[in-house]
Amino acid sequence: MSKEFTYSDVSSHSAKKDLFLVIHDKVYDSSSFVDEHPGGEEVLLDVGGQDATEAFEDVGHSDEAREILEGLLVGTLKRQHGDPAPKISTTTTTTSTSSGNTGMGIGLYAIILLGGALAFGAYKYVQSQEGKA
Numbered sequence: 001m002s003k004e005f006t007y008s009d010v011s012s013h014s015a016k017k018d019l020f021l022v023i024h025d026k027v028y029d030s031s032s033f034v035d036e037h038p039g040g041e042e043v044l045l046d047v048g049g050q051d052a053t054e055a056f057e058d059v060g061h062s063d064e065a066r067e068i069l070e071g072l073l074v075g076t077l078k079r080q081h082g083d084p085a086p087k088i089s090t091t092t093t094t095t096s097t098s099s100g101n102t103g104m105g106i107g108l109y110a111i112i113l114l115g116g117a118l119a120f121g122a123y124k125y126v127q128s129q130e131g132k133a
């Protein structure tokens, strides 16, 4: 059975010799790994006792790094009302890009429709002129 930690439990473990990190709502005891981290101890201490999901994923850690992480697992995070929201990177950027594309699509569509209407009007005008002649 894995242990459950609240956010305030985790935040009390932010010292170098007692360092918990939250990644994807799981709690990892990184104390033994701080000195070995190829990215340096500074970055781990920065996110000690906090949600490090974004920092960890932004670096694009290897499968090997994820295996080490599994070995440090001590439990899961039990979220409570008022806790900081889970951090998930990438999704926001994807959404904003695709909504930008949709806006562009509608703009183009409007121009094509307008062009069609103008062409139709010109055609009708030419026809009426021809009728007169």
Ligand code: HEM
Pocket: 021, 028, 030, 033, 037, 038, 039, 040, 043, 044, 047, 052, 055, 056, 059, 060, 061, 062, 063, 064, 065, 066, 068, 069, 072
């Ligand atoms: C306990 C959690 C972590 C573990 C087990 C871990 C493990 C590793 C490992 C094994 C590497 C070598 C490259 C690779 O295999 O991907 C690495 C590199 C790196 N890590 Fe982490 N890491 C952790 C957390 C973090 C966090 C929170 C940051 C915050 C920014 C970070 C920043 C970096 C950076 C910048 C490198 C690249 C170092 C370089 O190539 O010069 N790591 N990490």
